[in-house]
Amino acid sequence: MASPATAAVENLPQVLLLLHPAAFTIFGEEHFTSPKFRFLKAYESSLPLDEFLAANARSVRALLVSAATVVGAGILDLLPELRVIVTTSAGLDQLDLAECRRRGIRIASAGDIYSADVADCAVGLLIDVLRKISASNRYVKNGFWATKGDYPLGSKQLRGKRIGIVGLGRIGLQVAKRLQQGFGCTVSYNSRKKKNPDQVPYPFYQDVRELAANSDALILCCGLTEQTRHAVDKEVLAALGKAGVIVNVARGAVVDEKEMVRCLVEGEIAGAGLDVFEDEPVVPKELMELDNVVLSPHSAVLTRESMMELARLVVGNLEAFFSNEPLLSEYEDD
Numbered sequence: 014m015a016s017p018a019t020a021a022v023e024n025l026p027q028v029l030l031l032l033h034p035a036a037f038t039i040f041g042e043e044h045f046t047s048p049k050f051r052f053l054k055a056y057e058s059s060l061p062l063d064e065f066l067a068a069n070a071r072s073v074r075a076l077l078v079s080a081a082t083v084v085g086a087g088i089l090d091l092l093p094e095l096r097v098i099v100t101t102s103a104g105l106d107q108l109d110l111a112e113c114r115r116r117g118i119r120i121a122s123a124g125d126i127y128s129a130d131v132a133d134c135a136v137g138l139l140i141d142v143l144r145k146i147s148a149s150n151r152y153v154k155n156g157f158w159a160t161k162g163d164y165p166l167g168s169k170q171l172r173g174k175r176i177g178i179v180g181l182g183r184i185g186l187q188v189a190k191r192l193q194q195g196f197g198c199t200v201s202y203n204s205r206k207k208k209n210p211d212q213v214p215y216p217f218y219q220d221v222r223e224l225a226a227n228s229d230a231l232i233l234c235c236g237l238t239e240q241t242r243h244a245v246d247k248e249v250l251a252a253l254g255k256a257g258v259i260v261n262v263a264r265g266a267v268v269d270e271k272e273m274v275r276c277l278v279e280g281e282i283a284g285a286g287l288d289v290f291e292d293e294p295v296v297p298k299e300l301m302e303l304d305n306v307v308l309s310p311h312s313a314v315l316t317r318e319s320m321m322e323l324a325r326l327v328v329g330n331l332e333a334f335f336s337n338e339p340l341l342s343e344y345e346d347d
């Protein structure tokens with residue numbers, strides 16, 4: 014017979030995990046535990062996913078996912094009691110939002126906890142591309158300073174650059190503030206809607222191509238939706254031009270990656286700082302050779318501090334759900 018303590022744990026509501034969320038792997042599962050629920054781990058089962066879901070369909074009311082867990086109608090069909098999805102991501106492109114809305118499934122995201130870290134990373138990538146920090150780091154470490162002499166001139170100033178931000182949400186606004194107030198850049202933006210000019214004084218461009226034509230660097234901070242998929246296409250890259258730089262901390266598919274790679278290889282744009290890619294973790298091999306391209310492995314959100322805050326937010330959202338209290342970071346459609 015199960016001990017009272019084991020029985021108490023077994024009676025807790027279950028939160029389904031489809032795949033190992035990134036935060037667990039990086040930070041440790043112990044930070045996500047709670048006396049109010051327990052995790053049911055699909056990835057530990059030897060059953061195929063659909064059989065596992067069918068076996069647990071009636072007991073699962075909450076799902077915890079990461080940015081890499083695609084949840085569409087097929088999975089939702091197998092979980093008829095599901096009422097909330099908590100995601101460790103700020104972006105929600107992995108979730109079928111229309112299906113969730115139709116079924117009355119609520120969503121809690123990572124909200125604002127990564128915004129400052131992602132904004133820092135966007136600025137870091139831009140500085141690195143312009144000032145060639147990674148490239149000159151390689152130059153020194155390869156011993157070329159001693160054998161070939163000074164690093165070739167080519168570094169560009171950040172001060173005074175015209176920055177075009179695509180997506181002036183929580184992250185975009187922080188990028189704008191850093192670059193304008195901290196580095197003397199001018200900022201313009203493109204967003205779904207023009208912001209109230211009393212609160213957001215930057216010039217608005219309805220058309221990304223026009224924004225690119227008036228920018229030295231385009232920084233992508235928007236969510237991935239059907240409207241923003243390949244928003245940076247051949248025409249936008251041409252408008253950005255030979256001296257232009259792309260920084261992407263949004264989602265790889267906001268850019269037509271093939272076209273961007275071609276432009277970088279053929280010198281039709283000046284450089285790129287990329288944290289995200291269309292087919293992660295696959296990165297186009299042409300980019301590995303280019304000194305004007307700085308790459309990071311979708312890690313803009315990953316700081317020790319943000320992971321700690323994430324654990325608290327995930328647990329807080331799930332505890333709120335099981336206590337019938339308002340979610341801490343509920344996503345609301347507008």
Ligand SMILES: O=CC(=O)O
Nearest residue numbers: 080102103104314
């Ligand atoms: O890219 C990461 C996220 O959306 O949280």
